[in-house]
Amino acid sequence: MRSGIRKLVLSIHIVVSVGWIGALGAYLALDLTTVRSDDPYLLRSAYAGMDLIVHSVIVPLAIATLLTGMIISLGTRWGLFRYYWVMITLLLTVMATVVLLVETRTIGALAEVAADPSTTRDELAALNSTLVHSVGGLVVLLAVLVLNVYKPRGLTRYGWRKQDQAVRDPI
Amino acid sequence: MSEPVGKRESDGGRRMAQPPGMPGWVKVSGLVVLVVGALLVAIMLLSGGDHGPGLHTGAGDPTRTPLVVGGADAS
Numbered sequence: 001m002r003s004g005i006r007k008l009v010l011s012i013h014i015v016v017s018v019g020w021i022g023a024l025g026a027y028l029a030l031d032l033t034t035v036r037s038d039d040p041y042l043l044r045s046a047y048a049g050m051d052l053i054v055h056s057v058i059v060p061l062a063i064a065t066l067l068t069g070m071i072i073s074l075g076t077r078w079g080l081f082r083y084y085w086v087m088i089t090l091l092l093t094v095m096a097t098v099v100l101l102v103e104t105r106t107i108g109a110l111a112e113v114a115a116d117p118s119t120t121r122d123e124l125a126a127l128n129s130t131l132v133h134s135v136g137g138l139v140v141l142l143a144v145l146v147l148n149v150y151k152p153r154g155l156t157r158y159g160w161r162k163q164d165q166a167v168r169d170p171i
Numbered sequence: 172m173s174e175p176v177g178k179r180e181s182d183g184g185r186r187m188a189q190p191p192g193m194p195g196w197v198k199v200s201g202l203v204v205l206v207v208g209a210l211l212v213a214i215m216l217l218s219g220g221d222h223g224p225g226l227h228t229g230a231g232d233p234t235r236t237p238l239v240v241g242g243a244d245a246s
Binding site: 155 | 190191193194196197200
């Protein structure tokens with residue numbers, strides 16, 4: 001991949017991946033509100049906000065992070081499976097994205113119940129939060145961030161074979 | 172991200188005759204993830220195993236479920 005294009009894709013990747021973490025922070029603030037408050041107006045707003053943030057911001061950022069990450073890996077000598085840190089980062093990002101997409105169903109259902117004017121105060125207060133998933137998601141994203149910054153050593157067998165091939169049969 | 176340097180980049184910069192083993196940090200991380208994952212699965216199974224929207228709505232059904240008997244507060 002040409003240097004200019006690589007830097008462009010890398011810039012986009014940094015924006016969307018760090019943006020994902022930031023959006024998750026905003027989502028967490030609303031999620032915590034659903035746990036700490038029993039004010040019906042606040043709860044209705046919080047669930048509506050969570051639904052909006054997930055569908056309009058977090059899901060697009062997650063998909064963009066996954067795609068740009070894969071493009072960078074495939075377009076450079078890091079590859080997708082040559083180094084353990086890249087492979088594990090990919091696995092964690094795929095996992096986080098899949099869980100997120102499945103969880104949108106739950107968040108939509110919660111928002112729908114909260115938005116229903118006939119939902120009572122007690123029913124609103126009885127709606128559980130998605131705190132386990134949002135905190136878990138944040139932990140996973142921070143782990144990915146740490147791996148990307150530190151890039152710990154470790155060549156996979158596949159990576160070793162590729163390098164061995166390159167040395168024996170240089171192009 | 173910066174690319175790996177050198178034609179024959181390997182752990183420690185030396186040419187390796189044998190394929191490298193799995194690094195220690197991968198083994199430790201994998202073990203931690205397995206343990207945490209097993210704990211989460213155990214908690215899910217002990218809590219009834221429901222992991223759909225019903226788990227988060229406090230009922231088996233994500234739709235409205237009346238909780239107050241004899242006069243609901245419709246605020």
